[in-house]
Amino acid sequence: MEASHDKGQGLPPFPDALLACVQTEPVMGEVAANLARAAALVEQAAGRGARLVVLPELANTGYVFASREEALALAEPVPGGPSSQAWIALAQRLGIYLVAGIAEREGEKLYNAALVAGPQGYLGTYRKLHLWGDENLYFEPGNLGLPVFDTPFGRLAVAICYDGWFPEVFRLQAMQGADIVAVPTNWVPMPGQTPEGPAMAHALAMSAAHSNGLVLVCADRVGRERGQPFVGRSIIVGSQGWLAAGPASHDREEILIAPFNLKQARHGRQLNVFNHVLRDRRSDVYDPALGAGIAPQAR
Template sequence: MTMVRSADEANVFPDVKVASIQMAPRIGDKAANLQQSIDLIEEAARQGAVVAVLPELANTGYVFASRQEAFALAESVPDGESSRAWLDVARRCNIHVVAGIAERVGDRLFNAALIAGPKGYIGTYRKLHLWGDEHLFFESGDLGLPVFHTELGRLGVVICYDGWFPEVYRLLAMQGADIVCMPTNWVPMPGQASGQMAMANTLAMANAHANGLNIICADRVGIERGQPFIGQSLIVNEQGWPIAGPASKDGEEILYAAINLRKSRSARHLNAFNCVLRDRRDDVYDPMLGTGWPLPRY
């Protein structure tokens, strides 16, 4: 039997429209990249989105030639030029923005994401798991896995290679995250046959299903200094099924999807007997994976 929600209940748990922005930043061209990202955020807001996710390192490009180049392109967060521009568009358009940025903290660099909302700066996430030559430019993230509480629900953030580690999603789920935003710059994976679903898409679907999480993956496209990027941005619901995308492999586009937090939270119950978080065997393994973080009560 289908349960019909009352009008009051629908108002309390309205659908949240989210957007994954797939674009092609140009290395070093911060002004053009930033303006394009703002134009796309404004377009997403006009279409009713209240969350918009940009790719990893959206304002700078990805393939730095040297640490000196990366350092020159990096900015402080949240008071740098790009952060201020994203904070402004979030306020003007009444939208939440998650944007990948190279963050400069003194002499240290982080592959980071700014989280902005209509009321201003919400927080910063720093990528925990560095990929390839990122080790030459960035420090590993030192802010852990925060969950940001907003009027829309609880947001978590991961960046690209973080998505290869199931512990990341489990820790976000255990802290009550509803939506995980992933700025990313996916590259081709070794051994992948033509025509197969991208490994990154498979991992997003599996981790969404295993943890009852909605995941918004915003990838980039194009070839930068010889490095191709695969596109195929994706929005996955709490049961692990794609609800928007995958996007094209080479085109700039915006994906949209609607998420209902009441449905998302209840979907962790797979049937009358099983709930993916309740069924954990915490007599066998630490529910917080040894982090020592307090387990919230929701």
């Protein structure tokens, strides 16, 4: 699925841009307060020149729902709900692109989703494909595929948290022409992971960026909610897989900003005179859909 919206009329083609992730500490169920705090941080990022700002997963509600009934009560339609409308208005007022995690309600179905808004208003919605832990008790798996949105500074896709454990997500986004992936996330510690030691999520994000020539803007949350600690340590990863900003702290709200240049990012996929991370794919061995549905050869 592909969405194409902003052609950047009146702007120079593909200008440089600053990308930002905003690390927040939402309070479970305190939607109005969460929105206000996130908006203040988004304004700070925009004031520092950011053209794209990414908020964490479920940034307006908190993450650890006690029941499906609580999740239903806190979820909102997208884009018609009050959180969506507040974020859309914020993006328009600041003239930025904003990606924000939200609990989306569609009838009696719930989705762990992200709203995408821009200076011209609502652009679209991404719904998390891979559910983690108790999310399976509340949410439906995403059913909108992997949309890619045009912006004046590059093509934007979205993945949410556990989606990042599946390399197929980033490869398919790259094959659809994505340049930047916004990653709202609520990373939790993996087995053996310490608060300030190596983070598995960082390794996965850096690998995905390098092997697909993508920039990843990973906005995490901090704090502890109903006994669940969160990792924090948001990062922005450049298209060659190296950190462009971060990691942020493991325990404080924070803004990370990094520059983005589309020409440089796309040229970076050419590793040397022979090798290009996308063109070198062996489509004679595995098809553009990553071999889905192809039976393995008998040995």
